[in-house]
Amino acid sequence: MDNAYKIKVQNVTKEYDLYKSQSEKLRSFFSLRNSKVPHFWSLMGISLEIKPGETLGLIGVNGSGKSTLSNIISGIIPQTTGVVDVRGDTSIIAIGAGLRGNLTGLENIRLKALMQGLTNPEIDALMDDIVSFADIGDFLYQPVKSYSSGMKSRLGFSIAVHVNPDILIIDEALSVGDDTFYQKCVDKIAEFKDEGKTIIFVSHSLKQIEILCDRVAWIHYGTLKEIGDTASVVKDYRGFTKWFKAQTKKEKKHFQRQMKANQKAFDIDAYQKEVTDERQKTEPDNSNVAAEVKKDFYGSVISEKMSVGNRILTTAVGILFVLVCLVNVSGHTVGDVIQHPSNLVHPETVLHDANATNTVK
Numbered sequence: 001m002d003n004a005y006k007i008k009v010q011n012v013t014k015e016y017d018l019y020k021s022q023s024e025k026l027r028s029f030f031s032l033r034n035s036k037v038p039h040f041w042s043l044m045g046i047s048l049e050i051k052p053g054e055t056l057g058l059i060g061v062n063g064s065g066k067s068t069l070s071n072i073i074s075g076i077i078p079q080t081t082g083v084v085d086v087r088g089d090t091s092i093i094a095i096g097a098g099l100r101g102n103l104t105g106l107e108n109i110r111l112k113a114l115m116q117g118l119t120n121p122e123i124d125a126l127m128d129d130i131v132s133f134a135d136i137g138d139f140l141y142q143p144v145k146s147y148s149s150g151m152k153s154r155l156g157f158s159i160a161v162h163v164n165p166d167i168l169i170i171d172e173a174l175s176v177g178d179d180t181f182y183q184k185c186v187d188k189i190a191e192f193k194d195e196g197k198t199i200i201f202v203s204h205s206l207k208q209i210e211i212l213c214d215r216v217a218w219i220h221y222g223t224l225k226e227i228g229d230t231a232s233v234v235k236d237y238r239g240f241t242k243w244f245k246a247q248t249k250k251e252k253k254h255f256q257r258q259m260k261a262n263q264k265a266f267d268i269d270a271y272q273k274e275v276t277d278e279r280q281k282t283e284p285d286n287s288n289v290a291a292e293v294k295k296d297f298y299g300s301v302i303s304e305k306m307s308v309g310n311r312i313l314t315t316a317v318g319i320l321f322v323l324v325c326l327v328n329v330s331g332h333t334v335g336d337v338i339q340h341p342s343n344l345v346h347p348e349t350v351l352h353d354a355n356a357t358n359t360v361k
């Protein structure tokens with residue numbers, strides 16, 4: 001891997017806990033034992049680089065991990081392990097991504113542009129262009145929750161291309177627009193390419209991929225199956241889909257179940273060992289390989305999960321907070337409550353005090 005990349009993704013994984021309900025999630029938080037909640041690995045170790053000015057297509061069957069990867073690159077969700085190095089500002093266009101349903105189209109434009117670092121005068125100067133590109137008429141003044149998916153896509157696309165990002169991530173946003181809007185978007189993407197911007201283009205339309213992409217990555221049930229020039233990867237992917245379609249219904253089900261089972265059984269420690277062993281082969285004199293790989297895996301990751309120690313501390317602080325509130329409400333002093341804890345749960349004492357105060361008044 002050379003150094004002149006715009007985006008580097010190395011050994012990236014993404015794990016989800018498959019809780020059946022919110023209460024199960026809560027129970028698992030307070031449990032000190034390892035929970036038995038099944039895990040699902042949406043990404044099982046993806047490494048790739050995207051060069052400046054390149055348009056990379058992401059293809060793969062439903063649920064293969066394309067959106068997970070593009071959301072990690074755009075910083076919407078964190079990876080579980082691995083390095084994600086993005087050199088520039090990203091702007092993601094997915095159907096409705098980042099749009100607030102309760103705000104109007106106009107308010108969403110301002111909010112998203114402010115979040116992208118634009119000032120109010122800069123937004124004012126851009127507003128007419130954004131509005132005219134989106135072309136959604138009076139819906140501009142309606143809450144976004146009343147929009148069709150095509151309208152959301154129009155608004156999202158228009159904002160994203162006008163805030164002038166270095167890196168544009170387009171996730172299926174062209175699939176819901178009509179032909180006129182589609183052509184406008186394609187022209188805009190071509191303009192971006194001419195300006196040397198980097199683009200990630202996620203689509204099920206192989207035709208769109210062939211028109212727009214310099215290279216393509218095929219994501220296959222959480223793994224990077226192939227990456228390379230558009231023609232050859234698209235050809236191989238078409239071969240796979242043709243093979244899949246030729247299977248019987250039962251065979252298709254079996255294949256999909258097998259793939260999902262692999263994603264549930266994925267062992268992150270075994271993967272880390274595999275990466276360490278591979279690297280040790282190329283750097284036999286480096287005695288630090290294991291530590292370096294560990295740092296690459298977990299060094300730049302903010303864990304979504306709390307350690308047992310942190311959970312105990314959080315719970316203790318929570319209990320203390322509730323106790324302090326109760327003491328406050330009960331009207332007793334801390335000393336009283338320590339000597340007679342039952343005072344906390346005897347509201348009549350409080351009532352009595354309150355009545356006494358009333359009488360004095």
Ligand SMILES: Nc1ncnc2c1ncn2[C@@H]1O[C@H](COP(=O)(O)OP(=O)(O)OP(=O)(O)O)[C@@H](O)[C@H]1O
Nearest residue numbers: 016017040042060061062063064065066067068069
């Ligand atoms: N929050 C979540 N909790 C549990 N599993 C999730 C979550 N988000 C995604 N997944 C799972 O991760 C896998 C990858 O999903 P992702 O949306 O990245 O796929 P995709 O390739 O973009 O699919 P599509 O082509 O249908 O848009 C799927 O099996 C999905 O069910």
